[in-house]
Amino acid sequence: MIVLVITFLLAHLLGDFVLQPASWVAHKNTYKVASKFLYIHVLVHALLLVVLLKFDTQYWVGILTICLGHYGIDILKIYTQKQEASPKAFIVDQLAHLVLIIGVAYAYYPTSDIWFLFKSEKWLLSITSLILVSQVGAIVIRVLMSSWKLEEDSANESLKNAGMYIGIVERLMIFGFVVFDQWAAIGWLIAAKSIFRFSDLSRAKDRKLTEYMIIGTLLSVAIAISVGLLHNYIGSLL
Known part of the structure; x- marks a missing residue:
């Protein structure tokens, strides 16, 4: 399970912090659900997950779940935050993504023996x-x-x-x-x-x-x- 969590987390960090310019964030906050960068952002996450998971088809449900969940979390953040870059909104947003990642990984490997694989x-x-x-x-x-x-x-x-x-x-x-x-x-x-x-x-x-x-x-x-x-x-x- 831990390797899958790290893989999901790596894709999230790359997609949210490395491959998401500040201009995308500003555009999403301005145009919200109508922002094209919201969907490009989710697509980037999907591509990262597919590549990092080596195109393994057994994870396609997990990839879809994480991408849809990520979209939902971002939408919720965009429409609920009162201040851009609010520390509280940032922390809650990242915790929600982390819970989603761990939940999907646990769905694949509910037992602890996977911790010692790979x-x-x-x-x-x-x-x-x-x-x-x-x-x-x-x-x-x-x-x-x-x-x-x-x-x-x-x-x-x-x-x-x-x-x-x-x-x-x-x-x-x-x-x-x-x-x-x-x-x-x-x-x-x-x-x-x-x-x-x-x-x-x-x-x-x-x-x-x-x-x-x-x-x-x-x-x-x-x-x-x-x-x-x-x-x-x-x-x-x-």
Whole structure:
């Protein structure tokens, strides 16, 4: 069951976070059920599932169920959310998708012995974990911190999306340190980041900036460590 869950989850992460541009999301929120990108989005999920499941016809009912369920969840989110990128709506939406994925996987393998099958397919777990740490982590942090806005810097004073890429690299490094049991290196990385950002914290209104940076860093570190620990635990079961 666990391999099927990871496969379903990988398709979901690719379809929702990697292969869905922000312009699609904005178009869906504006035109709702009439948006063409809503149906393209579901089609992308279907194609990902078919490819990742290696065109195995025994899963066609599960693929159809997940795609229809995904469509229904997206429709519900579009018509019920009051604020775009609301943390509450985002969390509920992703939990609903996760419940759907686990439910379909359990329908195929209701017993636990499947957990120990396909021992050579740990690459699925690794790819899923890397996507969680990088793209998904960046979106989760952005959504959770969307209620705070700092006006201290103009867009011209920093590189475009530099903060996002710094966070992704940071989480990937921490994830690698956890996987290879190099916990001390995490402390050195955080210390080095703090030194580099010291000049930023010395500016006016530094209390808000400091709090903002601490929250962002803690969220980033927590996501990377959590995914790393989960990766190691699930990997021990495969």
